[in-house]
Amino acid sequence: MGKLYDRADIYDLIENESRYNGFKSHWENILRGRDIHTLLDVSIGSGSATLQLAELGVHLSGSDLSEAMLANCRKKAEARGFDIKLKCCDFRNAADNFDGVFDCVASTGNSLPYVSNEDLLKTIEQMDSLIKPGGYLYFEIRNWDKILTDRKRFFPYAPFFDGETRINLTQIWDYNSDGTITFNIMYLFEKDQRYLQMEVFEEHYFPIKRELFLEKLKAMGYRDIQVLPYPSHVDRKGTPVEDLPWYCVIAQKQ
Numbered sequence: 072m073g074k075l076y077d078r079a080d081i082y083d084l085i086e087n088e089s090r091y092n093g094f095k096s097h098w099e100n101i102l103r104g105r106d107i108h109t110l111l112d113v114s115i116g117s118g119s120a121t122l123q124l125a126e127l128g129v130h131l132s133g134s135d136l137s138e139a140m141l142a143n144c145r146k147k148a149e150a151r152g153f154d155i156k157l158k159c160c161d162f163r164n165a166a167d168n169f170d171g172v173f174d175c176v177a178s179t180g181n182s183l184p185y186v187s188n189e190d191l192l193k194t195i196e197q198m199d200s201l202i203k204p205g206g207y208l209y210f211e212i213r214n215w216d217k218i219l220t221d222r223k224r225f226f227p228y229a230p231f232f233d234g235e236t237r238i239n240l241t242q243i244w245d246y247n248s249d250g251t252i253t254f255n256i257m258y259l260f261e262k263d264q265r266y267l268q269m270e271v272f273e274e275h276y277f278p279i280k281r282e283l284f285l286e287k288l289k290a291m292g293y294r295d296i297q298v299l300p301y302p303s304h305v306d307r308k309g310t311p312v313e314d315l316p317w318y319c320v321i322a323q324k325q
């Protein structure tokens with residue numbers, strides 16, 4: 072079965088200007104009151120959730136395991152006139168791939184659960200070593216505690232369009248006996264009321280319990296550890312963390 076990130080062209084079909092602006096509002100909320108002028112995203116992908124930072128005046132660097140995703144990111148950055156530094160590498164070795172330190176090191180888009188919990192803890196250490204004192208560690212992930220409780224299987228998205236082609240995206244999640252979860256991601260294309268084509272991808276995740284990274288961040292001496300609704304521009308005021316579908320975590324290094 073194909074890997075979604077080899078098909079950045081399909082991954083990016085969901086993008087539009089309103090989505091872009093939504094993420095921009097999210098970053099405005101995150102930047103407010105924090106001294107963040109340089110940021111490295113270690114899972115920048117095609118940049119859909121991160122490029123907005125360059126527009127907000129942040130000096131942006133990014134890395135990712137997928138050349139195809141980075142190629143799309145580079146194209147989009149050029150089209151918007153952003154000057155960003157990109158590198159292809161595994162976030163488990165991020166510290167070997169960048170010199171100097173950043174005001175913030177981030178992992179966007181539920182990317183950390185691609186590695187085992189043990190490797191996740193190592194990745195947090197790698198990210199930490201690239202953060203300057205007083206800087207921030209930030210990541211976005213799905214609420215895996217909730218996923219493991221609810222064990223929902225079907226996730227239809229609202230249809231979106233590529234010109235006159237309508238795209239119906241559905242995810243079907245398989246709960247594996249070893250504790251991992253496989254996302255079967257199906258794109259069904261149709262035009263003029265007729266079926267055109269289907270593309271199916273399979274992604275494999277290691278659920279991350281909130282307690283695991285909260286304990287790690289505390290043990291590393293991080294302060295002001297905040298778990299916030301993601302994306303923050305969608306009004307979820309009053310929703311307890313346990314009930315959020317996604318959240319982001321931001322914590323300040325000593």
Ligand SMILES: C[S@@+](CC[C@H](N)C(=O)[O-])C[C@H]1O[C@@H](n2cnc3c(N)ncnc32)[C@H](O)[C@@H]1O
Binds near residue numbers: 113134180182
């Ligand atoms: C869901 S996408 C998110 C991309 C982007 N941040 C966004 O929000 O659109 C997950 C990304 O994580 C990257 N990834 C997965 N494992 C990785 C690893 N070990 N090191 C670096 N990147 C990785 C994939 O290549 C992919 O681009």
